[in-house]
Amino acid sequence: MAANVTIRIQQADFDIGCEIAALTEGRIDIGAVVTFSGICRGSEGDEAITALTLEHYPGMAEAEIARHTETAMSRWPLTGLTVIHRVGRIEPGENIVLVLAASAHRQAAFQAAEFLMDYLKANAPFWKREEKPEGNSWVDAHSHDDDAAARWTKS
Amino acid sequence: MAANVTIRIQQADFDIGCEIAALTEGRIDIGAVVTFSGICRGSEGDEAITALTLEHYPGMAEAEIARHTETAMSRWPLTGLTVIHRVGRIEPGENIVLVLAASAHRQAAFQAAEFLMDYLKANAPFWKREEKPEGNSWVDAHSHDDDAAARWTKS
């Protein structure tokens, strides 16, 4: 059976159970499903966060994620991949992002999910602005996210 | 807030969405949730599999998993861990095992989930018997599972 790839950028929340079912229903060739969900936290270090607002580059975001799901599909024996990234205003406790990888074997599913998350953090055209009691500010990129993304680059 | 650890060995299926909600509901200190679900496949190599029957060592299985969740909690900054392992007869497409790791940060959640899965495969006292058209047989342990588990041992 062919691999399923789903990419969605949306304001609405997602349901992880439904997304797993969509990838696995009726199939008996899948042995492992890994999901990563990223959730908005209520603080960063000592600072409270009231909400995040996520901006993206429409068109490029979808194209870039698609390119990276293709890389993942070629690198690991996957039966399916789902990437859902929310945009707009998101409050603490709410979901931000979902990556779901399905495979016959667990290592492929874990590695593909980690690869896609590292990529999304460092290279996907999304930007977070934080609302804090003392005002709003754009989140700074972290060099450790660049390092995490770089470990997947073949030398 | 204290970390939640849930360990269950049961015949019944589990609901991943409910298990995520149980770990995250009402909390704003969790930034990352990783789930691994292991599913019964309908074949192994060229051989069809009709069903698996999972046997475990009651008492020791719970104690061993608990010991490894404690190791994970001490090694990574986790806010919660859930391990559910089914026993009894399981048909292709059905869930076998769930590991769920929650943390403020994604690396901890990914690593703890992988560590616990590697451990469960190689060291938790569970045994799988396969029903195949040509008869039943106990699944052989794989040396690659031992290798996967060994990579977490500190030298």
Add this chain to the structure above:
Amino acid sequence: MKVKYFAWVRERIGKSEETVEPPASVRTVDDLIAWLAGQGETYAHAFETPRVIRAAIDHAHVKSDTAIAGAREIAFFPPMTGG
């Protein structure tokens, strides 16, 4: 060509996209940043630290020495913080 701005680059310039016609001497992404930075105070502010600015041509990340000839859409933005 169409130029798009995102996140604080967009906020500082005060617009999300515009059409620009730089002179022929503007050949690379770097050249375009330098030229845009000279288009007024808001642009100077947005591009005051060129090394932190990321660029994409036609929806693909590019390095700052990439030629812009033939580009339909060039975007400028800060380092990404998705996921």
Add this chain to the structure above:
Amino acid sequence: MKVKYFAWVRERIGKSEETVEPPASVRTVDDLIAWLAGQGETYAHAFETPRVIRAAIDHAHVKSDTAIAGAREIAFFPPMTGG
């Protein structure tokens, strides 16, 4: 002491647990395996390849040279295949 068997060790012996009273000369897990293997054909079959047999004392994995003194429950089983 109580002895438990799992998976194909259990199937070959034909029981899942029993109480045994080995002689004082049986000091380690290895000794107990050798002694059990002499208890009849089904035991000989179950323990015919001692190196693949895993053991636990009171719910903890142990090596085959571990002393069994003080054990309440010893279990024998093949390599584990959970997860």
